[in-house]
């Protein structure tokens with residue numbers, strides 16, 4: 033008999049386990065035998081193969097062809113240095129491939145490290161105690177406790193279930209949730225059995241206890257996963273834009289190469305020399321290293337965000353975050369600490385503090401049901417005598433009640449009507465000494481209408497409209513002080529009860545007010561959002577007055593004109609009305625259900641906002657998915673919400689969202705910084721060729737020297753710019769418009785027409801300085817090996833490097849002066865510059881460098897000559913920035 037055919041007890045016995053779980057020793061033994069509960073990843077593309085890929089993509093192929101041609105040319109037309117060029121290109125392929133591989137590997141490792149930050153957890157009963165463990169440590173025979181929104185960590189057989197519904201879409205493709213119970217089943221297939229929960233699916237409602245019968249690769253999911261795992265993540269829009277840019281530049285370069293080829297032919301240059309010349313230009317201008325640099329800079333941003341407690345699940349979210357224009361945020365736990373404390377009780381028309389309540393035997397007797405509700409009506413899991421896992425509000429209630437009755441003994445739970453954000457209440461049916469009792473707690477609006485009597489002192493009174501009004505006023509008074517108010521109620525239930533008939537004619541026990549202080553950092557973070565042009569809108573399930581009070585405390589609401597929309601009003605609004613309502617400068621939503629959150633998200637998106645939304649429950653998943661950025665709570669969030677989200681907050685804190693937005697904006701800025709830097713040097717590489725053709729002078733910069741810049745000296749400083757910290761002003765400007773491209777005309781103009789031109793001037797001046805100094809006169813053509821020519825090209829190359837060293841610092845901000853950005857604050861840039869300088873010294877002053885790059889040592893006076901030019905570039909860029917800043921003001 034298969035496990036789903038058996039009775040629950042027999043199922044436990046068949047796995048040699050019991051309702052209170054396995055002993056520690058047995059767990060260890062089984063773990064050793066069955067291994068970790070993890071679906072082993074089918075190894076993706078093996079490392080060596082991925083390494084090879086870096087040498088076989090389109091750009092690399094272009095380079096291989098170029099190298100091949102160079103060697104052919106050497107054979108056809110020896111002695112022109114073609115072999116050197118061939119070797120240089122091979123070197124380029126190697127360096128470039130290694131560098132790209134290294135960057136991608138690092139990016140991948142960074143992302144993999146993040147996955148480990150938040151391992152899936154499971155609650156198990158072992159040796160009679162509830163523990164929270166990493167799901168990978170589950171073994172067959174473990175008893176797991178599951179609640180709404182939990183992922184099912186392994187294949188298990190239900191032994192107790194209240195209102196359980198599961199979503200099995202991941203396994204069966206069925207998207208409608210299905211009911212599950214603990215009864216033995218008749219069907220053949222374990223897959224279709226009603227008493228089985230499969231790993232990889234999730235529980236969308238209810239509470240359950242189940243025994244694990246298969247873990248890891250033995251689960252149904254494990255069997256399927258092997259078949260369906262895909263290796264590659266899709267490219268983010270940013271990566272796609274970079275790929276497009278690379279192709280565009282490559283195309284331009286090719287066009288340029290072809291044009292130069294024909295010009296060369298017209299000038300009567302040798303065919304081979306000319307062909308290589310063209311290929312060299314193509315090679316030099318193809319931005320091979322760009323895409324891996326972008327990927328790495330995104331991955332490094334995710335690491336910085338993780339350090340600030342925002343875990344990014346999808347790379348594209350990094351860039352979208354930077355553009356966020358509205359944040360829809362929960363209140364409880366996000367803006368507030370979620371350290372709840374019972375502050376006030378409303379008992380039969382009188383207020384009492386919990387301390388007074390605990391001290392008075394009379395009150396404790398009259399409102400016995402209040403204590404019972406607090407102690408029994410919850411979904412907490414006790415992990416010890418005084419420790420629980422679960423909702424902090426429920427823990428606060430249990431603590432309060434335990435202070436009054438320390439030695440409470442509970443009989444088993446009989447049934448449960450679970451909490452959800454639409455019902456806004458929880459009911460537990462409990463066996464008591466005096467029969468079955470249903471205990472309910474929840475939002476007063478949903479509980480008061482269920483009541484027909486009320487406890488007043490020691491007696492029950494009919495719940496008249498006058499009394500209803502009295503309690504409603506009390507609720508509003510408490511809410512006004514920022515307290516969350518719950519109504520408690522109870523009801524005696526006959527043995528043969530019908531589930532549908534529960535929660536009727538109840539007895540109202542009391543109102544309870546809980547304080548949940550705002551997080552100290554929330555007000556500052558809200559302030560920062562205002563400065564950054566980001567709207568913050570609170571969406572809460574709590575009472576409007578409570579919401580308003582907290583909104584005031586954190587600075588979200590500052591006037592008396594705030595619009596408060598509650599769930600009922602929202603339900604009556606059309607989409608158009610909602611969109612118009614959102615024009616109000618201050619608005620908050622209270623008592624809304626999770627499905628209504630989706631409506632608000634949609635309305636804001638229609639208003640062309642980039643919407644970030646937070647959520648924790650199962651019902652939040654659609655809103656999280658639909659928003660531009662879904663943010664799930666790492667501590668209080670359900671697994672279902674986390675899976676739907678792009679970002680998980682490790683500390684549930686609103687301030688962490690703001691920090692992540694800041695990093696998101698920085699990434700975008702940084703990519704622009706290194707793009708500007710890299711594109712700038714294309715101009716001083718191009719101008720020498722124009723000069724050569726148009727002015728009929730010796731070629732001031734050889735192809736190999738271009739390669740030395742593009743694939744050598746430029747690489748590390750560019751990487752440094754990609755790792756810049758967010759600049760201080762980043763949260764003082766409005767969000768980037770949705771349509772704004774990464775590469776704008778301003779960026780291109782600054783790089784090509786301004787910085788590039790200045791660099792080209794520096795380089796050409798250095799070239800002529802050396803050439804003139806050596807007695808060259810206009811019109812004289814020099815031999816490739818002429819020492820005067822070698823020294824002159826060396827000067828061009830060195831001048832480009834000097835200018836690029838200055839340029840790194842200029843590129844640290846498109847607007848701010850060097851006096852603000854400074855020279856320090858980014859070690860990677862300094863390391864990059866040091867490497868750059870060492871490299872150019874090696875090229876200029878070592879025999880090997882001279883041989884490989886066709887250079888010759890230059891005198892100190894040449895360096896001295898370059899300095900004013902570099903300084904000029906600095907001054908002119910500072911002037912441009914100064915004017916820009918003035919103009920912007």
Ligand code: ADP
Pocket residue numbers: 362363364423425426451453456457458473474475476516517518571572573574575
């Ligand atoms: P929030 O947006 O503040 O997190 P929720 O949607 O979680 O609000 O809760 C909405 C309302 O439901 C609360 O104001 C409270 O009245 C009620 N509620 C919340 N949690 C529970 C619970 N565990 N049991 C009963 N009622 C609850």
Ligand code: MG
Pocket residue numbers: 364573
């Ligand atoms: Mg909540």
